[in-house]
Amino acid sequence: MTTSTALLLADLAGVAVFAASGASAAVAKRLDLFGVVFVGFVAALGGGIVRDLVIGEVPPLAFADWRYATTAAVTAGAIFWLHPQFARLRTTVLVLDAAGLGLFTVSGTLKALDAQVPPVGACLIGMITAIGGGLGRDLLTGEIPIVLRREIYAVAALAGSILVVLLYVLGHTGPLPLTAAVLLVFGVRLVALRRRWSAPVPTLHPPHPTTPTK
Template sequence: MLLNVLELLGIAVFAASGALAAVRAKLDVFGVVILALTTALGGGIIRDVLLGVHPPTSLRSWPYLLVAGVTGIVVFWFHPHVAKLRRSVLLLDAVGLGLFVTGGTTTALALGAPPYAACLIGMTTGIGGGAVRDLLLREIPLVLRREIYAVAALAGAVVVALGEWAGLPKGLVALTGASMIIAIRLVALWRKWNAPVARGLDG
């Protein structure tokens, strides 16, 4: 029950980030809701497509669609107030990333994906929606140009895969992987860490 609540909370936070990006891009209410849905559910849909799960889980579970859609509408009308909650949104975003990545990795392993593929699928579950959001806004995906985000997701996915391989309790493995992702993400935000880029490009 608690896990379901946390998952829906993660969906709401991801949807809010997508809706805020859409508002800043001056999209109409339909565009805001579509970007909210895409950001919140896109990673899970990509995961299910890669694993051959049809129709995707998020399209078969109405609470996922309802939470993401309602969040998009709320942000559309109250975006100045939501934007002021930036720190809280970033914290919840880190929690959502941890839950989505560990859940995606566990699902991939349960459906027979090899560990290396499960790690990539788990990472994609966490970052896929945001990447699609940025592409729809004609931007280079944020995870490819700055911030420690995808790296944190991949590290947590590897922990889950190693834990499953070692035969450790699944609950403990998922908790450890999610905690690592959240910790890396929050420390990176606190210390303002960014992934390195190639030097000597100014000229």
């Protein structure tokens, strides 16, 4: 198996995982078949579409390569019919979601750097590639996006993007350094889930009662 084939298969695996995540959220909201497939498509490919539009790659890969859209649609359709069995695999899905987060972070950052995007912009694009689909999924299903809540999700993606940029600047873009970046995102996400790490949130104090005037 060539490197390009391995990367394609890994990319499609990530698409399938995120499509399953989106479809599961849509099933929980009792959407119809079209709604489930559409939410799954957005969850799997939304971040990549935004990335390609930002760097000027038109049409986006999600539309230019039929394998991406087909993988997302077929996976989401399968979840529509098999969701009772799939619901038992929640832990497995969380692990695969963490792996997909790492993979999409690295691939998105590298693609931005190859398009001559400056380092700071490449970090942001890499993060958006990884979390954009989840944002679309949550908005379509009427939820506050997970990346805006307490869970360590976007922060893990941003850390991975920064590492990829540093490796790129230092000339270390081989398989081993990039695999280390994927593992960083994967590890941070899993440890955060296991230990229930969260970002700080503001503490809201109840208003002081006012003294009535006479």
